[in-house]
Amino acid sequence: MTRDSAAPEVRVRDLTVVYKTPAGELPAVSGVSLTLTPGTITGVVGESGSGKSTLALSLLNAVQPPGRIAAGSVEIDGLGDVLHLGGEDLRRTRGRKVGYVFQAAQSSLNPLKTVGKQLLDLGRSHDVADLRALVADAKALLARMGLDGARVLDSHQHELSGGMRQRVGIMLALVLNAQVVVLDEPTTALDMITQATILRIIREVHEERALTTLVITHDVGAVAEVADDLAVMYGGRVVEHGPIAEVLGTPRHPYTQGLIRAIPRLSGDISLARALPGRPPTLGTLPVAGCVFRERCDKRMEICETVEPETVTYDGRTVACHAAGRPAPVKRREYA
């Protein structure tokens, strides 16, 4: 595990992001606090609609209408609270300080320009002095990901397959040497073997460049291979967060337990793999009080109906569940 002091810490605090809907503004991310330890890769998992992409966009202050960051802060060492950045400061931060591949990256390339031209535009817009070195770095990154760099840079978007575009997206996220990198579903268009290779390369580059990285994915099995820490999201909350081996090895939240049971690769026995019953909530069906997971929870108690569980940290693990239990308080011996 790399814990390089040069890598920045990212501190998300009490972040709430709402989307305007016909039923009013509803929260997609609710009061999330999450610290990304410098030099680590944090995986974020959770079913569709749990708020993963909205959280990722918030790290770049890039939530678009009908969305709005309603509360909270995102402090990055050396940058301050990115939610207070605007205009030119924000433009300079994105890409150069915080590299990113968004889920839509596959279609975000400009169809009219070659990848190489877009790379040069990116370099110029961030005042990169040595554009030759930038191109050489881009080619080297593409080559590591199994592509012919020169050919890709000469290509237009339509000449590239989905998997190739995805790798171009990863290259663009890394090439400006940002120290915080946010990857939202970076490998979904890739087959299993290529996916594993790309994740390994992300890990290598992460270590070489002393990054702090956030990787969002549906695939708990895939992220288990690369991440140091794991954050599990449900209904706009981070319900569990901690070192990945511990979260996967001894999950404390019933949702994490259910996610793991559903994956034969992790549960160890295909005959024991069981899909999580029910469906995740949408913005409109999220319960307004109590625990957001209770409808699907096998450990549901009376208190879960009315009281939202507090997020409690112990043994380096953060869990928000009434049933997860807490360590018994250490009794202080009273001395006379």
Ligand SMILES: Nc1ncnc2c1ncn2[C@@H]1O[C@H](COP(=O)(O)OP(=O)(O)OP(=O)(O)O)[C@@H](O)[C@H]1O
């Ligand atoms: N532009 C939007 N307008 C209205 N609601 C939105 C918008 N974008 C996202 N949402 C809602 O916010 C919630 C969180 O969405 P988000 O995309 O952040 O989740 P996710 O975990 O990344 O899901 P997925 O894995 O499907 O991308 C969902 O209920 C989604 O429908």
